[in-house]
Amino acid sequence: MKQILLIAWREYKQYIFSRGFLLFLTMFPLGLVFVGAAVGLLENNKPIRYFVVYDETGAYTDEIDQELDRRYMQSAIAAWDAYILVASGGAEVDIPAPFAPDDVNDARIVAFETAGGFEKAQSLAKANINSGLPSFVPPKRSFYRLPTPGDIQALGSLLEIEEAFRPYLLEQRLIGVPSGGGKPLFAAVLIPSGFGAGEDAAQAQYWSRNLTDQSLEMIIRSALNRALRRSVIADYGLPGEALDAVAAVDAPIASFRPDKAPEEAELGMKDRIETALPAGLTYMLLVIIFGVGNLLLTNTIEERSNKIVEILLSSVTANQLMMGKLLGIAAVGLTMPALFLSGGLALTLADAGSENVMAVAVTTLFSTNLIFVYLFYFFCAYLIFSMIFLAIGAVSNSLQDAQSYMGPVMLLVFAPLPFMVMVFQNPNGLVASILTWIPIYTPYAVMMRAASDPPLWEIVGATALMLAFTLFLMRIMGRIFRQAILQASPPKIRDVWRLTRKEKA
Amino acid sequence: MTENPVSQNPVSLQNITKRYGGFTAVDDLSFEVAQGEIYGFLGPNGAGKTTTLRMMLDIIQPSAGSLSILGSSSAISVRRRIGYLPEERGLYRKMKAADSIAYFAQLRGLSRKAAKAKAMALLEQFDLEEFARSKNEALSKGMAQKVQLLATIAHEPELLILDEPFSGLDPINQQTLEALIREQRRGGRTIIFSTHVMQHAERLCDRFLILAQGQKRFEGTLAEARAGMAGRLHVRTNASREALIALGGIAHIREEEAPSAGAEMTYEIELEEGADPQVFLAKAVAARIVISRFEQAGATLHDIFVSLAGDGGEAVSDSKRAPHEAAA
DSSP: OHHHHHHHHHHHHHHHTSHHHHHHHHHHHHHHHHHHHHHHHHHHTOOOEEEEEEESSSSSHHHHHHHHHHHHHHHHHHHHHHHHHHHHTTOOOOOOTTTSSOOOOHHHHHHHHHTTHHHHHHHHHHHHTOTTOOOOOOOOOSEEEEOOOHHHHTOOSHHHHHHHHHHHHTTSSOEEOTTSSEEOEEEEEEEOTTBSSSTTOBOOEEEESOOSOOHHHHHHHHHHHHHHHHHHHHHTTOOTHHHHHHHTOOOOOOOBOTTSOGGGOBOOHHHHHHHHHHHHHHHHHHHHHHHHHHHHHHHHHHHHHTTOHHHHHTTSOHHHHHHHHHHHHHHHHHHHHHHHHHHHHHHHHHTTTOOOHHHHHHHHHHHSSHHHHHHHHHHHHHHHHHHHHHHHHHTOSSHHHHHHHHHHHHHHHHTTHHHHHHHHHSTTSHHHHHHHHSTTTHHHHHHHHGGGOOOHHHHHHHHHHHHHHHHHHHHHHHHHHHHHTTOSSOOOHHHHHHHTSOOOO | OOOOOOOSSSEEEEEEEEEETTEEEEEEEEEEEOTTOEEEEEOOTTSSHHHHHHHHTTSSOOSEEEEEETTBSSGGGGGGGEEEEOSSOOOOTTSBHHHHHHHHHHHTTOOHHHHHHHHHHHHHHTTOGGGTTSBGGGSOHHHHHHHHHHHHHTTOOSEEEEESTTTTOOHHHHHHHHHHHHHHHHTTOEEEEEESOHHHHHHHOSEEEEEETTEEEEEEOHHHHHHTSOOEEEEEESSOHHHHHHTSOEEEEEEOSOOOTTOOEEEEEEEOTTOOHHHHHHHHHHTTOOEEEEEEEOOOHHHHHHHHHTTTSTTOOGGGSOTTOSOO
């Protein structure tokens, strides 16, 4: 046992105390901060895009401006909600509606502005959360409408106007902006006099050289739709506000789960996390298996090609070597999630009773048996795939040799990925059952289903089958490892199956 | 595999055979190595040397026969008392030299503290202390081989098995290794080593075994091997080649030097098996042949090796080697 642990410790040390891993550990939180800062910086420094509306009818420009304002307020209030969530750590805060984080709809936008806007919201946040909070800075506007240049305004036909806009849109000419100087014109909207809702009505034109960013086009389309729908409503003799009233309707609906007592039955964040956590852990398992499998493969190939293996085999048995490697690399695989989990646990303990996302996730993991289920199936999945990787390493002198085996194995590892969404959505459905009974996918499937009370007999039966398969695979792959590891030249693919037979003296 | 009655000797192999499918890598091999002996294991490529050493270490199992290593029928139970340096050897590239020695010593039973102390002591003894903290990938080939050798002896084994320990070493390092092997023997250790370099075997071995095509061709001392070989003479004379052949008993004759001004010539003469050099000299005197030099020379180990293992031994090509053999 001492030798197994020694080998395991060397394997573990090789990766965990490597500069690369330590650098990654340091860089990861810094990287997160950097990405967050970069996204914020990019958002704040996004250039304002200028556009003009040439409206022959004179009826739609205001509608477009209102839609622009509405969209801007939508994104500004969403940013406010995020600001409050970050400031409160996700916990519920004592701020009255419409300033408390909630869905952003037209009614809330109106209520927000009526109740005093961001100034009032900020003072409430400082009073109720933390007086030292940094001030909320609303995001910049993305689009700004400029008046049509006078020389174009003076032109008579729409065709002439189109031609007159071309040099602006192609950045051959700049358009004057209120702050002074000239800027490129992002888009021009031409609304002819015959524009309307009828089948024979003339169509509006959206001109822009940028064909990828369609957000302004969507805003214009939405504004024009709104205006046309309002006129249709008026044709029916209803007031224009009826459209806003209809649009503001939001059906009040709450979700409940039947497996809980009535007072706890309403779905909250905790329930959502409880349901999503196994799926998250399953994907993590998949990533870890792939990562540590590769470590095991490259490591075995190194020992084989560097001729270290014979020295090792004069000190330990092939089985001890194999077990040591499996144990060491498994520990490497568990280190990263363990570090994140410890971080989460520390945060939770430091902020006891908090209801932030991390705290709820950690509490869920430790308050149920999920952590043990996860660890058990992690080891099973790890054993299944690592034995395959180990055997591939033993029959390969280089990564190039290993490539011919890796293709099918990778296919095998990632094959259940497309079905995982189906298992997540219907954890006790047919696909979930089928995957559960395929031994190499049992760990993934059971993990995904863990929180949805799958039939016990199915889990016990499939787990027993998986354990039997794992033992069988360990025997077969162990034989390949033991017989191939000392061969001078790697066996051909067609000869590998011979190595699966019982070793003869 | 049949049971081997426990031998008093540290190494005893009885009728060991190793087959890979239809290929016999080692065929009915028996030998014993006595306590404190340096035992040479000689043979051409593909002779079965590495396979035999691996069987002795229980890395692979024999198809037939029995063996006893340090009183045990399997080296697994006594592997802490054995030091093995394989022919194809390497080190972890990113590991430091001192850590490598200590790691293998720990694997062979030393405590962490003792292994570290021993590693440093050995590196100092072999003037490598300045490389103790160097990564193996930064060491020269010769230095890396020294580190491998130190890793083999760090746990102070009773039995040392060295597979081609001199390969890849420059002449200075070969001398260092010879000295180390002698020092290990003085410490009472039993040493088995395989080699292609006959001079080392000649200088170091108490006894040796010649293996060819998996079979034992000879086992014994150098003197015993020479006794079985035909006598060899160096003769300086003005007589012609034909005159010497006419004396009889010559198996092979060769001019060693060009004729000098006095027309004398030195010949290397290989006598027929069983022929007595003194009888040959008497015949020459009786035939009034003037001889200015008459020197009797024993066969070298190289001669013995070529004579015993050369008949087809070298002809064992890689394609005929067992697929399971790395080198033999």
